[in-house]
Amino acid sequence: MIEIAVQDVEGARTAKEEGADRIELCSALGATGGLTPSFGLIRACARVEVPQGVQVLIRSRAGSFVFSDDERNVQLDDVRAAVEAGASGVVVGGLTDEGKLDEPFAAALAEAAREAGARVGHDIDITFHRAFDVTRDRFAVMDALIGMGYTRILTSGGAAGVPEGLDALRELVDHAAGRIQIQAGGGLTVESIPEAMATGVDALHMSAKRLVVSEGGPGGGGAAPIECTDRDVVRAAVAAVRV
Template sequence: MAKLEIACFNLESALIAQENGADRVELCAKMHLGGTTPSLEIIKQARKQLSIDLFVMIRPRGGNFVYTMNELMMMYIEILELKDIGVDGFVFGVLTNGNKIDIEVNKSLVELAKPFPCTFHRAFDEVQNPLEALEELIECGFQTILTSGNATNVNEGISQLDLLVQKANKRITIMPGGSLRSSNLKMIEQKTKAIFFHSSAIIDDSKIANPIEIQKLKAILNA
């Protein structure tokens, strides 16, 4: 049965996600920047109150995915701190100046995170050669790639998502995300045959996950 991850930008959304059947929470801050590392206090509160899996975004700022040495050191430190808290996984992604996978840095972050699994986030949608990047991320040790199919959203990237799932061939999980809602989930699931899906389930300006939307998403995946 396919599973559902909800991107949560506050503790309230994380609790709503759990209460309405989500399989996993991706906890972030600053939605307007596409997600950054949440505060340590929020992560601790989420860990205390959530029984479902809790993955945490490790991203020092918005903007591109090419980081300075100081920013990378922040990422290393945050992963070490959060391993002690007992989160279930990490979400991050580092590119080179040419928008290629920074294999050395990503591999070192994945190694540092062990035994916790890592998701490469939508930095993947910036790469120039997605199929090459797919193989490199498998080599780095990532377990999941969050992607809209190298497009603005999953609707536009649906053919690429289908191809990525085929090429991944169960060696890594391709998780469609990016404007994924109950209105298009069935189409995306049928076309791509993906087994894990990502949505914020936000349907208004509140920045809070909508419980009914989460229920609808789960109902589609459970059908």
């Protein structure tokens, strides 16, 4: 199972055409680590019909995963809007000042996703994003997420990237014992796919992006790179997973 992080409709089409199983949709990936995409972008990418659909990142700003009440409320509304726009899943998370899971917020996010899914008539995947990697007790956080009905966890094993977190990923897979999906993501390359797969994770996640220079204008900051999905990298990643 391989998921490609994309930021536009062209990226969604590329992922589908090259055989990716699903996509995670976000905005400002390189600059911020990913933010919530617009309603229109979600709807357009859902219409591409990637086999397992569009997982939408819900994150209102860059920086820490400790959110104010206003930020929590925005994200809860964004979960509902993403499902209404056609998302098959949402990618969410939040922590306390002490580096623990923000359990009331995590539960509210899951409930908002389930309620929105009921309104549109299908179940919604709920993924806890890489806030998981900066928690102090990942096993305890995993157990709590299982109790809340989360579908999967996106993680590098707490390391800077998947290649450095292989041992931790194995431990997480063992602890999960099939109760929740473990998806390896963060710093994953085509070359590191075999080692990541050998940990026993349920899925792999990578951005497969390249930079294309675009001319700016007044107010646009001049020439600036645009992040695009690299077709060749997606093709190679899918081939590596299918071996």
